[in-house]
Amino acid sequence: MKEIDVKGQKRVETGKKASKLLRKEGLVPCNLYGEKKDENGNPEAMSFAVPTNELRKIVYTPHIYVINLIIDGESHTAVLKELQFHPVTDTLLHVDFYEINDQKPITIGIPVKLTGLAQGVRDGGRMNLSVRKINVTAKYQDIPEHLDIDVTSLQIGKSIKVGDLHFEGLELATSKDVVVCSIKATRKSIASANDAASAE
Numbered sequence: 001m002k003e004i005d006v007k008g009q010k011r012v013e014t015g016k017k018a019s020k021l022l023r024k025e026g027l028v029p030c031n032l033y034g035e036k037k038d039e040n041g042n043p044e045a046m047s048f049a050v051p052t053n054e055l056r057k058i059v060y061t062p063h064i065y066v067i068n069l070i071i072d073g074e075s076h077t078a079v080l081k082e083l084q085f086h087p088v089t090d091t092l093l094h095v096d097f098y099e100i101n102d103q104k105p106i107t108i109g110i111p112v113k114l115t116g117l118a119q120g121v122r123d124g125g126r127m128n129l130s131v132r133k134i135n136v137t138a139k140y141q142d143i144p145e146h147l148d149i150d151v152t153s154l155q156i157g158k159s160i161k162v163g164d165l166h167f168e169g170l171e172l173a174t175s176k177d178v179v180v181c182s183i184k185a186t187r188k189s190i191a192s193a194n195d196a197a198s199a200e
Contacts, residue, residue: 001143004058004065008050010072019094022049028092032069032076034099045096046071052092059083059092062111066140069097077101079108079140100140107173108143109133112180116152120183125156129181134162135173142169149180156183 008030011018019029031045048071058065058080069076076099084094100106111133121127134147147167149160163176 001064001066001140001145003068005068005070006050006054006058007070008048008054008072011047011049014047023091023093026052028052028055028095030095030097032071032078032097032099033081034076034078048072050095055092055095059095063145064108064110064143066100067097077140079106102139102141105137105139105171106143107135107137108140109135110143111146113146113148114151114181115148116150118151118154118183120154120156120158123156124186124188125183126186127151127181128184130179131174134165134178134180136167137171137173138169144170151181154181154183156185158183 011022011029013021014029022029027049028051030048030050032048033045058067065079067078067080069078076097078097078099080095081098082096083092085091086093098106112129112131114127114129118125118127136143136147144167147165149165151160154160159179159182161176162172162174162178162180165172165180
């Protein structure tokens, strides 16, 4: 995975009113969750804020990143955990990060990349990509930027499921029954098949 630096500052004030003021200043309220627990055993978050412009480079992109969070000069290695957007304006309201280390495996969604020209597409069918990301579990340094899936031999009416896939060093966390991609018949492909049958 690619690495990227994001700078922020700790928040003293929390709550709706404080968050509103931060957003007016062009900052986005954030939390960092990790190993730290409170007295009840619940994950304890570090509250901080990041300029909206700093977050654009990790939010509005198809790539996934290992993020080097620099909060008041202190460095934390993290990944994006959850994003919250305004339901009407689509403005970024809040971001949760999850702190990681090079020993403990994490589960994260990795973009799917189809490679090769499918036989079914050559025969006039249409490729249908059902999921754009597959969840994998591994140490973060072993996680690739994308999962390459060879579709060359895929024919019309056939599909590739998560259970059909295997990637060295990665445990697939998405259900095995989930269809990743399939090839649907089109009018053109049906007409071609009928013509071929007639010719025979």
